[in-house]
Amino acid sequence: MQDLELWTLDELCDHAFDIFEELASENLSAEDYGQYQQHYENRGYVDLVIPNGDWADMMMQDLEPELHFEAQIGLTGEAGEADIVLARILLSREKYESLCHAQWRGQ
Known part of the structure; x- marks a missing residue:
């Protein structure tokens, strides 16, 4: 990897x-896109x-934990509500590496 x-x-x-x-x-x-556009400056986040x-099942290959990450992008919840991924x-x-696959909310 070096x-x-x-x-x-x-x-x-x-x-x-x-x-x-x-x-x-x-x-x-x-609706989700509009909510994101309205609130991303104050509540937007990304977690790796x-x-x-x-x-791994979808890619039909093993993923290396030191090389591959899932980025979860969304809005933090308000008033104790859960975050929206x-x-x-x-x-x-x-x-x-051109690897990039996405799973979207509601799909």
Whole structure:
């Protein structure tokens, strides 16, 4: 892994947000997209987590926990409500790896 050029975790978060911003209007319901547009400055978030088994099943390959992350992008809940996950995006930390798959809320 030392020969690979890797995104830092902060860069990976920025990369995930860029992908989300580019694709959200086409993949979210009008209501979810409007809610995101209205509240993203105060409540928008991205969390990086280790991908769970459903990604490996969908990709039909094993994922390396040190190279692959799931970015969960959404809005934090208000007044004790649960967070809203709008998209789950599977990414590689390797800068020149084109791996990118998304699962959108409501799809």
